[in-house]
Every structure is written in C-alpha cells, then in structure tokens.
Amino acid sequence: MTQVARPPKSESARSASGGLAARVSLGRRFTPVSTEFLMIASAALMLTIFGLVMVLSATSASAVSAGKNPMDGALRQGIFAVLGIPLMFLISRLPVRFLKRMAWPALFGSVALQLLVFTPLGIADGGNRNWIMVAGFTLQPSEFLKLALAVWIGFVLMRKHTMLGTWHQVFIPVVPVSALAIGTVLAGKDLGTAMVLVLVMLGCLFFSGVKLRLFIIPVFLGVMSVLALALTSEDRMRRITAVCSDMSDYEKNCYQSIHGIWGMASGGIFGVGLGNSQEKYGWLPAAGNDFIFAIVGEELGLIGCIVVLALFTLFTVGAFHIIRKTDDPFIRVAAGGITVWITGQAVFNIGVVIGLFPVMGVPLPFMSQGGTALLAVLIACGVLLSFARTIPAPEARAAERVNTAGRGKVTR
Template identity: 45%
Template sequence: MATTDLPSSRSGRPGSSAGRGASGTAPRRPHGAVVAVKNVFVAESSTFYTILGVTLFLVVFGVVMVLSSSSVEQYAKTHDFFGAASRQGLYAVLGVPLMLVASRIPARVWRKWAMRFFGAALALQLLVYTPLGIEVQGNRNWVGFGSFTAQPSEAIKLALALGIGAIMYVKRDKLDDWKEIFVPVGIATVLPLGMVLLGGDQGTAMIMLILVLGALYIGGARARHLLVILGSIAVVLPFVTMSSASRQVRISAWLSGCTDSNQYQDLCWQPVHGMWALASGGVFGVGLGNSKAKWSWLPEADNDYIFAIIGEELGLVGAVVVLALFIVLAVSMIKVIRQSDDPFVKTVTGAIMAWIIGQALVNIAVVLGLLPVLGVPLPLISAGGSALIMTLIAIGVVLSFARDLPGRRTDTGLDPRTFGAGGPAPQNGRLR
C-alpha cells in the first residue's frame, strides 16, 4: 500500500484538520531550505579529500622533521630542543585554519579580489626596502617587526597566481592575440619579479617564473608564444646570474663538482655534507632522530637541506615516499584542472601546482647536486612561517575550486547543486 509523508490526524485520517494550518490549508514543506542546509554537509569529491589529506600529512611530517633536524642546534643556542619545532607547529596551527577558511571562498570571490590582493602583496614587498627590511645571507627579502619576521615574496607568489588567473579569464576569447595576453601578464610579472631580484633572491625569482609559465600553459596560451618567452628567459638568465659575485662562485663550484679542496671549507661544505647525509641513510635510514649531519655538520638542516636529513634518517624509502606524496598532490591538482570549465580556476590551479611542485623539485634537485645552491625551501616541510602559511592558503584556494567542480557527485550519485529552491523535492521518502 502506498505511503504518504503527510502528518496523520487523531482520527487516523491523513490530511485532516488536525494536520492543517490555521487557514485550513496544508502547510507547505520547505523542501528547498532543508536540502540547502543539507548541502552544507554534503560529501566533497575524492579529489578534495586527497589534496586535504596529503597536505595535512606533509605538514605534520614537516613539524616532526623540523624537530628532528633542528633540536641539536636549538639546544646549543637556546637550551631548548623544541624551539624551532614549536614555532613551526604554531605556524601550522595558524595556517591550517586559514587553508580551511580559504577552501570555503567561492571562485568568483577569488576572481573579484585577485587584483586587489596583487596590489596589497606588492605594497608588502616594498617594505623590504624600508628600514623594516632585513638582509639574510646577502638577500634582502625579509621584513622584521620586533622579534617577528616575514617574507613578503611568499604572498607575491599567491598574488601572482590569482592575478594572472584574472587576466586569463578576461582575455579568454583573445588567446590567439599575443599582445592581449602577454602585455598585461608581462607587466604583472615584471613588477614583482624585479622587486624580488632587486633584493638579490634569485631562487624565489626562479620559482615565480616557473609559476608564470605554468599559469600561461594551463591557461591556454599558445605554444609558439611560450617558446618565445622561454627563449627570452634563456638569453636574460645568464646576465642576471652573473650580475652577482656570490652567484658566480656558487655556480662555478657546482660546475666543478666541488672537486677543489680549497672550496671544501666554504662553498662546497653544504652540498658535500648534504650528499654524505643522503648516502649514509642507505635504503631504510639510520632512524628518526639519529642523524649525524644535524650535529652542526650541515647548515640549514631544518630548512633548505631538510630533504638530506629525511634521506639520512628515513633512507631511500622515506625520500621516495615524500616524492610520491608530491606526485599525488600534482595529480590531484591536474584532476581539478581537467574537470573545471572555468579559465580562472584552470589558470590559478596550474600556477599553484607549478609553484608548489616546481619548488619541491628544485629543492630536491639542489640537495641531490643537480642544481647549484639556490636557497629554496621544501614546501610544507621546511622550517619557515611565511612559506608554510602562504602555501597552505594557496592549497586552500585549490580546495575551494575542488569543492565546486562541475558534476561533483554525492555518495547517492546525484549532483547536490541540482537540488534547492525550485529543484526536485522528496516524494514519499524518495527522490524522483
């Protein structure tokens, strides 16, 4: 016998006056409102959870490795084994909620505020050249407020991704006209790039170039135009590199393979001891916390060279797992790009992917001796508050895109966005 979802009266007759409103008419069920509330808690896509899970794992893993790699030097300096790890944990506690908040912001809001964010990031970078600016190892790329320091160029990376995404969205119908694309993108790139290079940070500038190229390629720029850009970079890069004496000697040491014994105590100390740390780890490592290189043998053990400590303590297995996690993150972001039909979403996701994955590969290549020392940290793992927080916010932007992919399904096999005010309502306990 057919069932009904109308309330029964005391007499047992469905739809009697006991079940009616004061006007005598049956109350209208707020189907749209109920479904709208339920959609807040609807299951996200598997891509969303994959990106979120890998990110959280890498952040926790990073805090553990910062503790392991920095404990000895921290105790020698401050008699506190947990100094660097505590700070990294605090940055993670701040960054993860910001990532989750960013994941709730719709793509249209990111697009609307992209250029404002870009302008604010440029203003922050200008502080580097004020009395607030701090120079570290020849690079003037930090600002200090008392005991607090920050790196504005990390915010510029996200701002650049959003800015280029907004430009590609506006110019989406003019991709064949190189002037329409590369003039605004060129201006948006040269300004922050020049500011970073003026401070002497070529490593960050290289990551920004990778980000821009990734954004243009994924955003639909023509291959012939990209080849012209690559050719221009190949011509200009040697001049920029040789403009600094410190870069020249570092590249010279890298090209010679650090075979000059006179350079061992200076330029080759860090790369040589990084390779020794990796080699001593073998397949399974010497065990978490048992690194010898961290006993003041390896400079920047918790930052630029943390991958060497991972290889020493966790071995080849641990190093491969880290690489695999970054590959999973890249594949998940590619899924977001493939499933979206929004040029802004595609471009920004491509830029963030190029930034995070490209920076990870550059860092690992430096540790392996495939590139000269560039001072680029390992995303989500290396110590550093500005880098961690801005990387988490950038991943939050991608999560916001993954949350609203076209055709996203619930575990019922239905697209939740087809329900709501005016959508199909439950009938007899079922959805038609």
C-alpha cells in the same frame, strides 16, 4: 476573461516549503567532497605534520648548543601550522567569484608587503634582503606574492580567454605587471624566489591554452633574464659553476652540497633513526630549512624519501585533476600556476639536495622551517580546495547522469 485570484498559501504550507529549503541547503553543506579535495587536503596535512617532526629533529641540536629550548624551532613552526591549517579549510569554503574579486587587491597588497623589505623593517641574510621583522617573527613577503601572482594572472587571462590568439592580448598586462612584481624580489637579490615567480607566470600562460609560438617568447625572455642575472653576479656564478663531484673545492664552494649528499648517503634504505642525524650537529648549514630533505634521507633513509615524494605526487595528481576537469578558465589558469609553484619548488629543492642543481636557497614546501612559507602554501592549498569544491564528487556525477537519463526518457 476574468482572472481568478490564487488563494494565499497557508501557514503550514509556507512552513513546509521553508523546512524543505532548509533541508536542501543543509544537504548541500554535507554533500561528499570530490576525490581531488581529499587528495590535496590529505597530502597537505600529512606533509605539514611530517615537516613539523623533521623541523624538531633538525633544529633541536643547534638549539641546545645555543642554550635554547630544543623545541623552539618546532614550536615557532607549529604556531604557523595551527594558524594555517584552519585557514586553509576556511578559504576552501570561499566561492570562486570572491577569489576572482580579490585578484587585484591581493596583488597590490602582496607587492606593497614586499616593498617593506626596503624599509627599516627589512632584514638581510646571506646577501639577500627579502625578510621583515614583525613582533619578533621573521616574515618573507615574497611567499605571498607567489599566490597573488597566480590568482591575478588567472583572473586577467580569464577575461581575455577569447582573445589569446594575438601576442599583445597575451602579454599585456600579464608580462609587464609580472616583471614589476618579480623586480621587487630581484631588488633584494633573491634569485631563487624570482625563478619560482617566473615559473608561476609561465605555468599560468601554459595552462591558459595560448598558442605554442606565443608561449615560446616569454619562456625565452625568462631564461635570458635568469642567465643575465646569474652572469652579472660573481657569487651566483661561483655557485653555478662549482663542480662538487670531488673534494678539490670542498671548503670554498661545495661544503653544503657535499654534506647534504653525505647525509643522504649515510641513511641507506632505512635510515639511522629519527633524531640520530650526525649532519645536523653543525656540519650541514640550513639543516632545518633548505636542506631538510637531507635530514629526512639520513634519519629515515630511502623509505622516508619515497614517502615524501609519494605525498607530493598525491598533491600534484589531485591538482592536475582539477585543471583537467574544470570548465572555468580562471580555475584552470590559477590552479596551474599554484601547482607549478609548489611542485616545481619541491623539485628544485630536492634537486639541490641530491646535487642536480646549484644551491639556490629555495625551501621545500610544507616541510622546510619558515613560518611564512608554510602559511603561504597552506593558503594556496585552501584556494585549490575551493576550486576542488566546484568539481562534483563521483556519487554526485553518477546521480546527475541518472537524472539526466531519466529526464530524457520522460521527454521522449
């Protein structure tokens, strides 16, 4: 048989097909985002803006007393917000396969950055050596280590997701490498950040779907490590065993905790008014940092606290929807670790302010003063938003179901 050659496409046909491809590509760019994307992005933006307002209120009094610009703290925080918010949306456009390729480089880079605290760039504060000074800004490298650890564990467990029934496949290399990374933070005597990193590791293991008997072992090891570190430090044991329910230990161990509770109590339901806090006038240490939630309670009352809790709930629900709906084990594990980090750290911080936990030096995500912490959390939200883009919007899912049903009818 002779094969008849197809005539070449005309210029108009090629132009039409090219235009159609361009329209399809452009249409994909403007497809509606998922509900999870909107929940996480809106919660992150509102918490960041709320945090900037509260940092301005909490730090203005101490800045004036020190002869500085009352907006100095908020302006420095605002620089990181201006950098972090566009970066969050830029990272949200990255494909998931790129994030997978960056797992190992991100972990090595964050550990190397953390090791800089032991160089002349490192500075100590409150007995912890966990910061570096760069170009006049104080940076905390361990904040980036939280995100890098979650993404790295997600990548490793994704590649081994069919072999997670045996303990050595679960533990190696996740537990040894995580222990080394956490050890760089513990070397600087920052137990609070180390506890959050342990939570990230445990959260990743939990959402990877490992068997319960295998999950209990790292939980036990993590709890025993924290207890050992607490028992071997006189300062940590002093804060943990302090009883702050009366005034007998007020000056020595409970000064900060009691003033945080007093600030919350004096706010009542509606608060004393934005900017009218009394505790920020030198009474409450770290009013703009670890105890900013006490200033929220004092100035905005119970209503303000409920708003903050509602925004964190919105963020958590959106993140858990991603974990529940995705079929990619990398997304499930990494998103689980990031969610446990941000939500768990918020629970720790608020628990410290209301007196449920001892003072641990853990900031409130999005809101506490600290540019590195804000930048790291916004980057982590960008990773979650990238994951959320893999979850189709409700309209797209409905259209897909209609198309699938239509193809089924035609086939029959």
